[in-house]
Structure formats: C-alpha cells, structure tokens
Amino acid sequence: MTTPGDRKYSDEHEWALVEGNIATVGITQYATDSLGDVVYVDLPDTGATISQFDKFGEIESVKAVSDLFSPVGGTIVEVNTGVADMPEKVNQDPYTVGWLLKIELADPSQLDKLMDATAYDNLTAE
Amino acid sequence: MNVPIPGEIDRRLLNDRSVSGRIGVRMPDLDVPEQPLPDSGLLRSVPAHLPEVSQPEVVRYFTTLSRMNFSIDTNFYPLGSCTMKYNPKINEEMAFLPGMGGIHPHQPDETVQGALQLIWELQSDLGEITGLPGVCLAPLAGAQGEYTGLMVARAYFADRGETARTVALIPDSAHGTNPASAAMAGLDVITVPSDSDGNVNVEALRGLVDERTCVFMLTIPSTLGLFEPNILEITSVVHEAGGLVYADGANLNALLGIVKIGDLGFDIAHSNLHKTFSTPHGGGGPGAGPVLVSEELRRFLPTPVVERTGDDYRLVAPPDTIGRVNGFHGSFGVLVRAYTYIRAVGVEGMREIAENAIINANYIRSALSGEFGIAVDRICMHECVLSPQAQKAKGVSALDISKRLIDYGIHPPTMYFPLIIPEALMVEPTETESKDTLDRFIAVMRQINREIEEDPDLLHDAPHDTPNTRLDEAGAARNPYLHWRPEQNSQAAD
Amino acid sequence: MTTKASPYIPNTDAERELMLAAIGVRSIEDLVRDVPAQHRFPHLDLRPALSEFDLTAEISALAARNATPGEYACFLGGGAYRHYIPSVVKSVVARGEFLTSYTPYQPEVAQGTLQVGFEFQSMICEITGMEVANAGMYDGPTAFAEGALMACRITRRQTIAVLDTVDPRNIAILDAYSRHQDIKIVVIGRDDDLPEDAACLMVQSPNEYGVVEDLAALAARSHTSGALAVASVNPTSLGMFRSPGECDVDIVAAEGQALGVPLSFGGPYVGLFACKDVYKRQMPGRIVGRTTDTKGRVGYALTLQTREQHIRRERATSNICTSTALIGLLMTTYLAALGREGFRQVAELCYHKAHYAAAEIDRLPGYSVRNDGPFFHEFVVECPRPPAEINTALLDHKIIGGLDLSDRTPNGMLICVTEVNTRAEIDRLVSALAEIGPR
DSSP states (O other), X not given: OOOOTTSEEOTTSEEEEEETTEEEEEEOHHHHHHHOXXXXXXXXXXXXXXXXXXXXXXXXXXXXXXXXXXXXXXXXXXXXXHHHHOTXXXXXXXXXXXXXXXXXXXXXXXXXXXXXXXXXXHHHHO | OOOOOTTOXXXXXXXXXXXXXXXXXXXXXXXXXXXXXXXXXXXXXXXXXXXXXXXXXXXXXXXXXHTXXXXXXXXXXXXXXXXXXOOOHHHHHHHTSHHHXXXXXXXXXXXXXXXXXXXXXXXXXXXXXXXXXXXXXXXXXXXXXXXXXXXXXXXXXXXXXXXXXXXXXXXXXXXXXXXXXXXXXXXXXXXXXXXXXXXXXXXXXXXXXSTTEEEEEEESSOTTSOOOTTHHHHHHHXXXXXXXXXXXXXXOTTTTTTOOGGGGTOOEEEOOTTTTTOOOOTTTOOOOOOEEEOGGGGGGOOBOEEEEETTEEEEEOOTTOOOBOSSSSSOHHHHHHHHHHXXXXXXXXXXXXXXXXXXXXXXXXXXXXXXXXXXXXXXXSSOEEEOOHHHHHTTOOHHHHHHHHHHTTBXXXXXXXXXXXXXXXXXXXXXXXXXXXXXXXXXXXHHHHHHHHHOTHHHHTOOOSSSSOSBOHHHHHHSOOOSOOTTOOOSBOO | OOOSOOTTOOOOHHHHHHHHHHHTOXXXXXXXXXXXXXXXSOOOOOOOOOOHHHHHHHHHHHHHTBOOBTTBEEOOOSSOOOOOOOHHHHHHHTOHHHHTOOOSSSGGGBHHHHHHXXXXXXXXXXXXXXXXXXXXXXXXXXHHHHHHHXXXXXXXXXXXXXXXXXXXXXXXHHHHHHTTTTOEEEEEOTTSOOOTTEEEEEEEESOTXXXXXXHHHHHHHHHHTTOEEEEEEOGGGGGTBOOTTTTTOSEEEEEGGGTTOOOGGGOSOOEEEEEOGGGGGGOOSOOEEEEEBTTSBEEEEEOOGGGSHHHHGGGSSOSOOOOOHHHHHHHXXXXXXXXXXXXXXXXXXHHHHHHHHHHHHHTSTTOEEOOSXXXXXXXXXXXXXXXXXXXXXHHHTTEEXXXXXXXXXXXXXXXXXOTTSOHHHHHHHHHHHHHHOOO
C-alpha cells in the first residue's frame, strides 16, 4: 500500500489529515504491519486537550502493546468508537476506517514539525 | 446433540452436561439439631449455578481433558528457562502424608515440630547450596521472591539512610518479571545493554551505576544460557558504587555443586523450587520462590522464618523484617517435595545434576549449530538459544518450527525469548533426559529443516493431529469470552 | 564424576563420554571454564543421598512429630479450613498430564489445562455472582491486596480504606504490596466516613471474628464516595449467603483453599479473583478465553495477555506469572463433584454445626460467645483463662482448639466448626472446655 500523500506523518508512526482546523489522526500502515492483528485500542474521552507528541492512548496486538502519541496538539472533538468496538478496522485500513481521533488544532504551525509522505517512506525504508 | 464426528473428542463443558438431580458425592447427614437461620436479606436467593454431574462423569471428563495436555510424564519438554525435569513420584507421596498435607497453619509450634524441622533443614540446605545463608521460604513463586528480595534491598538502604537509591539496573535480556517486580518495589528501571556475545556490557554498566543504584538484577546463568565470564568484575563494579547485586537464580540447575552464587558477590537471590528442585509445574503453579540473602541482610527477611534452639523449632519474625508477603508460611507442600528431592539426591548428586544438564544442553547445541543458527555459539550452561534466521528467510518462523515439533510429540522450546535474539528458540533439555531422547530430538529438528525445503506448508499448518489446530488468539482478545454461557451448547461449528 | 547412580539421571558414564566427544571437549571441566576457578566445585555441607525406602522412613518420622487433624479433633479456622475432600479430587489431581505440564503458552498441547481454567473461571463467576474471573492467584490474602492495587489503578486514587474487621494478616500483606507505591492505608470503623480520596473500601466477610458483613450496605457506601468495593469472601459461605455480585461489589478476592484443597500447613492454596466486566483489563493474572481453531473447532487460549509482565514489563498490572493452576484444578474438581446441591449442603452443615457448638459453649460457666452479628462457621468465645493455656490442656484430650485471638480481644478464641466435625467431636470439645474451666 502506498503512503497517502494528503497528510503528514510523525516519527512515532502516526498520521494527521487536516481539513479546516480539524485534524484526523491515526497510525500508519507500517505501524499496523509491525503490530500484527490489532485486538484493542484504548482511546481518550472527547473534550480532553492534548499537546503535540503527548501520549493519548494505547494500541494492543495479541502479544504487544504500543503507546499512541498525538502528532498534533488541541482538543479532542471525536473518537472513533467503531475502532474501540471492532479493533480489526485498524488492520482493514489504518488510513480510512481505522482512524482514531479528530482533534481541533491548537496551533496549525505544529504541522511543520511533521513529515510528508516521501520523507516518512524514507524513514521506514531505513 | 450434534451429529457425531469420528475421532472427535466430547469437550462439552460441565454445565452443558448437567442434569438436574445428579450428584458427584454424598455429604454426611446433619447430626445436630437445625439452628435458626439469620435474616433472609443476608441469604442467597438463587443457588449458585454449578453443574450437576455424577461421579463417573466427573472422572471421565477430567481424565479426557488431561489427555489433551503434553506433560513431562508423557513428552520430551525442552522448554528453555523453565527446567522441565522429571518430577519424582516420591515427592508427591511425601507431600500428601497426613502429617504433612493435613496439618493446619495456625497450629501451635509445639504441635508441628516435624514440619518446622523440615522447613529449617530446607532453609539450611538452600543456604549451603547457594552460599547465601539467610533464607526465607515464604514467597509463593519466583516473582514474589523477586519482589520480596527487592523489598529487602530497599529496607537495607532505608536502614542506612540511603533513601536516594531508587534505581534498578536490569539487562535487556532479562525476564519480564524483573522490571515488573522492580516497578512494584517503587524502583525506576534502567536497562543495561548486552554485548554481542550476550554478556553484560561491563563498560556500559560502569557508566550506569551511581549513588542512585539500589540493585543490579542479573539472571544467572544468563537468559542465553551462558555463564557471565566477567561476573566478579560485575559484582565489584556494583558494590563499589554502593549498590547490591541481585541474582535471578530462578534456574540454578547448571550451578548446583559447580559454584555458590554467594561466593561470586551476589547479595540477594531468589530460586524457583519448581525448576531446579524438581517440584511439578502443575500447568502453571503452585510454585515456591525462596529468597536468599547474605548474613548482613538476614535481619530484613520476610516473616516467618524458622529458628532452631536445641531441638526446638519456632516460627519467628526476623528483627527488622519487611513483614508478611502471603497468608501463611509459604507453599509448604512444595517445600516438602523440594526437601524430599534434596535428600534423595544428596551431597554426591548435586554436581551430577548440573554436569548432566550442561552436557545435555551442549550436546544439542553442537549438533544443531550447523543447521540452525545459535544465538551465541559458545559453550553454554543448562540451555542454548537457537536463532533460525536462515529458516525465517525461507518463510518459516520460529513459531512454525515450534508447532511442527508438536507433530513429533515434542513440546516446543521457549519461543521469542530472550527478546534480544531474533527468532529465539530456547532449548533446555535438563539432566533427566537420555542421550536417546536427545538424539531423536536432533533427528526431528534435522527432518524439520528438510521439510522447510520440501514442503513448508507442513510447518505453516502445524500442528496437525492435536485436539485443536492453531487457535484464533486475536479473536479471543478482541471478543473476550471468559466463562460458560447458557447459549454455548455445541462444541463444533464444523 | 561420582559413581553412585541417580535414578533420575538416565545417562551412563559411557554415554557421557560419547557426548563430550561429540561436543568436542575432553571433560566436564572444559564446559565450565567461565566459572571463576577459585570458586569452582565448592564443597557442599549436605547429607548423603538416601534410598527411597530410607527417605520414606525419615520423612514419615518427621510427619509423625506433627499433631494431625483427623487424629485430633480440630477447631482451627481463621483463613484455612478443614473440609472433606472427595476421593475423585485426589485421583484427578494425581494425573501426571496435569501435574507435570507447564503454563499453557502452547495452547494446542495444553487444552486440558486451558479447559479446566475456563471451567474454574466459570465456577468462580457462578459462586461469587461476578461477571469475570481470572485463572487464579497465589492465595486469598495476596489476591485481596492485588484487588486494592487494581482499585487504585482504576480510580487513580492512592488511599485504601480498610474496614477494621479485616484480618490483620490481610492488612499486613496489603501493606507489603503497597509500601512502595505511594499508597496510604487507612483503617476505619463501621461508622467512620470513608476518606474523600479513597480508591476503595476493603471488606472481609465473614470477617476476622467470623461475622457476616452487610456487603450491600458497605458497597453502597463506597460507591457514594466514588470508591470501589473490594471484598474478600469465604467461598464456602456462598453456598448459603448472598453473593458479592448480588451486593454490587466491584472486585472480589477469596481464599480458594476451602474448596477441595488440603490444609498442607498453609500452602499451596489458590487465590480467587473476580470483578465487574468493565474492569477486566485492569485485572492481574492469567485469563483463559474461549476461541476457535483454524478448522472452526472450539478451543481455549490464554487471552488479554498484554496486561501481563512478559509483555508490558514494568507497566504490567502485576508481576504475577502463576495461576496456581494445579490448585485451581483441585477446586474445579471439588465443585464439579459437589455440584449445586453439595455446595449448598456443605455450607448448611457448617452453619448448623457451628451454631450448635456456639450454643453449647455459651451455656458453659465462664465461657461466653460474643454476639457481634450473624456468623457462618466461626465465632469468638471469651474464655475464662488465656486461650493458650486452654489449648495446651485440650491437646491432652486429643483436641486442637481454636485460634488464639487474645492479642485483639481479651481471652478470645476463634472456634471454627465445619462438616468434618462430628457431633461427637463437638460434644467432646464442650465437655473438655467445661472440665478445663476457670483457673
């Protein structure tokens, strides 16, 4: 699968897709592949505020657990309850049905600290 | 009832076999007058929904279940770091003597002198074997022994006013219990890297020890099955910084009569009686994880320990005890088994155990190092770690090899541990396996290696003839189904 | 190398020579060269090996120096209880396939252990009325302590309130388990308010004096303060008394020993642990789950493993890595044999016999049974002399008396009666107590 060019990436393997002042956040295909079958996603409540690169939750496979770090800071306006109920959606497609949070951006300039798809592909190719 | 399928095992749960009115055992009649009942608000309104099955059904059900297990009694079980050695039958008989298995933990000391003497003798023997004379047998398992040992370390430093010592240094090759126990003991975990030979990187350790070091926890022999060649330097580096050295001596099988860990500079250790000292694992416990300490730390041991004055044995609390870590005096039934084993083996047999364990592990290592990579290919102690990366490159994982071994009636080695070794397969044959068994294991491994070339799907689909093929563990975790439910009445979807 | 052969070691000297040659070394010394020479092959001050015959004689002699309940009438309880263990229980647990297997990390070759674990969890849910249970803990008191730590994780609060009728042994263990976690333990009386920041209220029922607590009221009180209710219960009592689940308790721990496990001087026992479903991901210990295999057949596997130390390491819910599976098997077989009816009967036998004994003792001059509320099968007797003296005198009557509680209540003795105490034994205790009487 190609890395979508419409969004930005963190070196912790999360992506952010910005529409207006709302960023949708999820994990990358690379992260999904290294986790294997996702069995549980622990997500925060809506309304919480979060700083860029802070931990916001955990994602678990059968025999591994990883922290989730937010690529952007702001207020959480929506969480993907579909993923909480059916974690396999992350495996289906982490870039669409497997999204995790929608965050109202605190500071759009934070996006400058993230990579584009090409830079991210170079990182994961190493 | 479903359509019967030839060869299928009837695995219906007890509640799905239950028929109202059946009983499995008859209780005595009430031989006193009935007494008034308390307020009905305190009483159960509906009986607990337990199964109603007859005695023959109980026996057949559990016997059928037992036959779906691999066990030491039935299979070669080279499960690294777990020491699946033969569990002598005499141990069981001694543990169930009425005077051992039937005594109450609150009985006054003078009515349990035999039991207390046994505990005292075992304390002494373990102190002698390890060179750490302060022994408390109370901890119920290795992880509890570990936590207890770390509490002793913290109490020792608190007593000296060195309260800033809050760091546990732990090698990257350690068992998960080490950092988990350290966290429970309120210690910050700092990881110590291993060098390319799987030894502790002494220079890195030197850079990490300081006035905050509480303990350095080291598994001995290492989780790679190796004896740390720089051990004396390591213990002195930690001591020079004022820290204590903790031995995860869960597995002492290779050290019996070879070296006393106390002589190497270790201050605290725990040892799992269910490994080195032959007590059965029982499908995951009970264990016993005695904590062993130097003379200086003895006064901090948990309570109780047994003290002897002349011919009188008493349960006592050490003077500066860290307190009580479990309900009574430890896994006494496990202690009886371990004591029985030590007496059966005797002074002359200790070294023989270690020597045979070491020879057996090296025999496998040298035979398989050609076909399967060895993580660190040098002389090992009681176990060796294979790292079949060439096989992985051909699309067959350590997991596939493990599952294929099952088809040959061999329990898989420990997989994917230690974490620092890719595709790790940790093989510990123990001393109670014969050369014949090892030769067959080696032949099976070579045959599996040929199968990887000829028909890798044999491995991918393995095991084939077990009551279950590979299980959907992701499904189990996504939709936890954790107890019997009424609607569950068929065992086979097909 | 010694010449005396060990029955547990198959290889002969000749085979060892062949193996050493195959390894490419000359002697065992070549295999242990990494061990510092000055510490290699130490002298061990141990006794010589014994034959099985001699061993049996020696250990039987030790056993004979213990006063054994059964030979003696025994009225001790206080956390460990003597009950009848059906012969099928002993027969099942002796099977080597259960006894000598390892933790079921390879589910295809451990379906026996795993299915038993699932039955075990199911039975705990049934008797406690709780929604989920784990596959077992070390013992009751450590499970109770882990329950409190779990409540702290869930509520993110660091104060544990303990009702003052909880057995001091349980509080001691809680102290050991929480000492380095910045947790405060507050012991409160029945009428005291819960501390505002309490993570939980810990209750034991029946309590240290044998009295059945009003779990529903205590749970409601905890919930009012935003705290969880953590209860330790005697599982035998649940054959008769309301289950903690019915009382809206959040986390339940229990000592499983009373359900088919020999007294064995205090261990090995098994801790039972159950909670409400919403809290299951904070549970310590192993959990067995039902799933299917690649052919669609039902099977069982360990699940929710990311909570555990082998994956989450220092952030695990506990460092525990045992489920005390073999003792869990004893319990499972015991409850299977007893069944719905037997489970109720045992509780009722205990209840009526204990109340009969209490009434008889209460009639004796100098003795009075404390009336703190309804009790199950243990009760406190205030004795006319120190209980230690009475117990010494009882030994001459071939009776092991009750638990000495004089550190907590003047001349108090906790007497326990179960279905194995016959009326003849109880009457013998009563007349012995009368005879011993005041000083």
